[in-house]
Amino acid sequence: MKKSKCNMKKTLACVQECKKLVVLSYEHKENKLTVSIKLPSHYTVQDIDTQTMEATLLPNPKDTNATILLMGLRRGGKSSICKVVFHNMQPLDTLYLESTSKPTTEQFSSLIDLSVMELPGQLNYFEPNYDSERLFSSIGALVYVIDSQDEYLNALTNLSMIIEFAYKVNPKINIEVLIHKIDGLSEDYRMDAQRDIMQRTGDELLDLGLEGVQVSFYLTSIFDHSIYEAFSRIVQKLIPELPSLENMLDNLVQHSSIDKVFLFDVNSKIYVATDSSPVDIQTYEVCAEFIDITIDLDDLYVENDDDDDNNTKQPRELRSVSHLSQGSILYLKQMIRGLALVALIKNEDARSLPGNNDNDFDQKLQSNSAVQDKSLTIIDYNINLFKKALMRMWEHSRFVPVESNNN
Numbered sequence: 001m002k003k004s005k006c007n008m009k010k011t012l013a014c015v016q017e018c019k020k021l022v023v024l025s026y027e028h029k030e031n032k033l034t035v036s037i038k039l040p041s042h043y044t045v046q047d048i049d050t051q052t053m054e055a056t057l058l059p060n061p062k063d064t065n066a067t068i069l070l071m072g073l074r075r076g077g078k079s080s081i082c083k084v085v086f087h088n089m090q091p092l093d094t095l096y097l098e099s100t101s102k103p104t105t106e107q108f109s110s111l112i113d114l115s116v117m118e119l120p121g122q123l124n125y126f127e128p129n130y131d132s133e134r135l136f137s138s139i140g141a142l143v144y145v146i147d148s149q150d151e152y153l154n155a156l157t158n159l160s161m162i163i164e165f166a167y168k169v170n171p172k173i174n175i176e177v178l179i180h181k182i183d184g185l186s187e188d189y190r191m192d193a194q195r196d197i198m199q200r201t202g203d204e205l206l207d208l209g210l211e212g213v214q215v216s217f218y219l220t221s222i223f224d225h226s227i228y229e230a231f232s233r234i235v236q237k238l239i240p241e242l243p244s245l246e247n248m249l250d251n252l253v254q255h256s257s258i259d260k261v262f263l264f265d266v267n268s269k270i271y272v273a274t275d276s277s278p279v280d281i282q283t284y285e286v287c288a289e290f291i292d293i294t295i296d297l298d299d300l301y302v303e304n305d306d307d308d309d310n311n312t313k314q315p316r317e318l319r320s321v322s323h324l325s326q327g328s329i330l331y332l333k334q335m336i337r338g339l340a341l342v343a344l345i346k347n348e349d350a351r352s353l354p355g356n357n358d359n360d361f362d363q364k365l366q367s368n369s370a371v372q373d374k375s376l377t378i379i380d381y382n383i384n385l386f387k388k389a390l391m392r393m394w395e396h397s398r399f400v401p402v403e404s405n406n407n
């Protein structure tokens with residue numbers, strides 16, 4: 001079986017760029033090359049072909065249930081999704097992406113370490129060369145991408161075949177279907193397409209005797225936030241601590257006059273948790289964009305190192321507050337492991353002050369700011385408590401961080 005390959009000679013050459021493999025040492029003696037490499041925690045070396053110097057890497061079954069497998073027919077949009085969500089590529093730039101020919105894996109390190117493995121549409125995973133059984137048994141979620149702008153009947157047949165196989169070898173697998181490229185469809189047509197795809201998939205599964213299998217459907221496009229929303233929900237299902245996290249966020253909302261709170265992965269804008277109130281896509285957009293604004297503004301200011309003793313300097317913690325019109329506040333605070341908490345605080349007290357209704361603008365501003373300062377102090381305090389709890393939760397989490405696993 002050949003899952004993932006790396007050429008040792010090339011690895012040595014491009015080790016600076018390659019973040020997944022780290023060469024610890026190598027020795028070239030009497031025509032013999034000995035290389036010692038550090039692998040990401042998800043992989044083990046199965047064998048090394050001494051002729052070609054290629055190593056076969058296999059997902060490590062111990063901790064790979066946080067692997068997402070991205071599948072679908074050719075040109076469905078799989079690579080574009082990976083590039084846009086995990087590499088901040090502009091959606092229009094995906095027009096020039098070449099077809100993927102080999103399986104590729106993205107490492108995504110957030111509250112949990114997870115990998116997103118993309119299988120090219122042109123490969124047949126059920127041919128004998130592929131150890132599909134081992135692959136499917138070690139993953140947490142199967143994400144199948146359907147191009148909604150194209151004829152999708154073949155994709156649905158392919159999907160049910162994959163579900164049948166995946167469910168047989170791994171009944172715990174989450175099956176997620178992205179009805180993708182909906183930006184090209186009218187609102188009515190989107191709903192019709194979704195209904196039709198759900199109906200046909202249900203019928204196919206019924207024919208296969210798999211009516212009990214849970215399949216989730218998402219309408220997505222890389223041209224809006226729907227793809228982030230879908231991936232957020234998919235990733236959340238793989239976080240074992242999600243119920244406790246949501247509970248903590250609900251408590252925070254309750255005790256801090258917060259309207260909506262998200263725990264974001266800063267790089268990808270995926271939210272790994274939110275409170276239990278429904279997610280309104282506009283609130284999500286505002287909060288996600290606030291992360292970019294905060295980071296851009298933060299980059300503008302360079303700290304003056306001259307005054308500080310470098311040894312005693314603590315890493316700076318990002319915190320940003322923005323007062324919106326009508327008394328609402330956007331609040332961001334850096335958490336652990338590339339996460340940030342972003343909250344929308346609707347300041348009802350400030351809105352109902354008498355100063356809001358008459359012409360005394362100065363008085364209104366002063367009162368608003370007094371109320372906001374008071375509530376911000378409480379919010380700061382509560383969010384600090386949340387951060388400490390999050391830290392404790394992560395330390396006790398069963399997901400072992402990559403670094404400590406390999407050191």
Ligand SMILES: Nc1nc2c(ncn2[C@@H]2O[C@H](COP(=O)(O)OP(=O)(O)OP(=O)(O)O)[C@@H](O)[C@H]2O)c(=O)[nH]1
Pocket residue numbers: 072073074075076077078079080081091093094095096097098099100101119120121122180181182183184220221222223
């Ligand atoms: N309109 C629209 N086009 C999209 C969207 N996502 C991807 N595309 C386009 O779809 C085309 C194919 O995308 P790819 O990401 O290469 O598809 P793929 O599934 O990786 O294809 P293979 O590598 O052949 O398996 C590209 O031209 C993308 O720009 C979307 O949400 N909306």
